[in-house]
Amino acid sequence: MSKRAAFATRVGAIAAAVGSAVGLGNIWRFPYEAGVNGGGAFILVYIVCILIMGIPVILSEFIIGRSTHSNMKAALRTLSPGKKYYLFTYVCILGSFVVIGFYSVVCGWIIEYLYQAALGNLSEHSSAEYSEMFNGLISNPWRCVGWTMLFLVINFIVMSRGIEKGIERVASIMMPLLFVILIVFCVNSLLLPGASKGLDFLFSPDFSKLTWKGVLEALGQAFLSLSIGISCLVTYSSYFDDKTSLVKDAATVGILDTMVAILSGVMIFPAVFSFGVEPTAGPSLIFEVLPSIFQQMTGGYFWALLFFLLVFFASLTSTISLSEIPITFMIEEHKMSRPRAILWTALITFALAAVAALSFNVLDDIKLWGKNIFDMMDYAASNIFMLLGGLFTAVYVGWILDRKVIRDQLTNGGKLKGAMEPYLIFCLRYVAPVSIIFIFLYLTGII
Ligand code: PHE
Secondary structure: OOOOOOOOOHHHHHHHHHHHHOOHHHHHHHHHHHHHOOOHHHHHHHHHHHHHHHHHHHHHHHHHHHHHOOOHHHHHHHHOOOOOHHHHHHHHHHHHHHHHHHHHHHHHHHHHHHHHHHOOOOOOOOHHHHHHHHHHHHOOHHHHHHHHHHHHHHHHHHHHOOHHHHHHHHHHHHHHHHHHHHHHHHHHHHOOOOHHHHHHHHHOOOHHHOOHHHHHHHHHHHHHHHOOOOOHHHHHHOOOOOOOOHHHHHHHHHHHHHHHHHHHHHHHHHHHHHOOOOOOOHHHHHHHHHHHHHHHOOOHHHHHHHHHHHHHHHHHHHHHHHHHHHHHHHHHHOOOOHHHHHHHHHHHHHHHHHHHHHOOOOOOOOOEOOEOHHHHHHHHHHHHHHHHHHHHHHHHHHHHOOHHHHHHHHHOOOOOOOOOHHHHHHHHHHHHHHHHHHHHHHHOOOO
16 A cells, blocks of 8 residues: 555644634624524533534544555445445535535635725724624625635645645635634724623523424534544545544544634624624624724724735635545545546536535525525534534443544544543433434434
């Protein structure tokens, strides 16, 4: 077998995994989901989901990936020879296309806002006008499709330069910067008149506002945000070296990702209440609120530009990891060359993303359960694909995988303490499957 690429440094490997996790899921989707689901109680459930399911599933994906140094399908075949578990990989591949399909449309919106920021258009309007501006964008098929395609072209150019050069460099510079700028924005938001209402909304849980559907969405959001359930972290950790402590890395990814999500909430909600925007606005929420924040800041032009630039890079490191799933699969399972695998992945992604981008305008008549195609993809990605994937991973590692492989990976062959093992196994065997299955059954009306 030819030598697989590897991350040059340990920091590079973690930065890439954090780069995959931190993206629009945290900055765009988390605030909108929290807003729609009533705030505080949703966030509390979200954090619990991260601790008892999210981090254990990250660790499981790391165990599968690093113990075999291969893609999900090959990994499952190596770990369970003669069994058919590897077939689940196809669900993961499908899931990764659904995620990237709607996700790249939002990345397209980010480029439009970057462009508007460069033109200086994000500093002189009222919040009502910003809401019109967003509606103008999504109802224009050319702009939506154009920006989405531009984003995807950039994504696939970066990918064609290979794992190390492309991903590592971008991720290790931009992520820390994003963190700092989020803090600057939070401080600004907190200084707005009426900011305390936003904090109340975020941090005083009102369980009467949370439904079981909200709990499902908190869990789906946690999985989407951590990039788990569609074998993304299996692929990434297959490039990890054998000295890395998987437990530490999984905790780092989980904690940093959650911090970015919470910071995004603290940045958005004080402003939501201060400017009188509806917290339940949904996918348009941050696009309606952010410009008003920039406007209040000295040097707003510069901040707006910097913010959208960093979010652009954060999304890029996520879409890179998403597209790496089918690409690695095609290369290793179908013996394609890398350029060819990239081409196929790009073509399928272009088609799906175009449909998603058109679902607010040309295709907006097509609705199922009141959702247009974009909303359906957004919903199905996290609440169906990632949850099913999370369930599969938890059950596979908790019940089926040889315990020796788990112990070996947790302790690096006996060199580290394996104190996490009982907690991990308990969460994987009982907590995650029971919760996921219960929520599914409850929502489908079976119980
Ligand atoms: N976790 C990413 C985000 O929050 C999205 C993602 C999902 C990336 C699945 C890779 C795999 O933006």
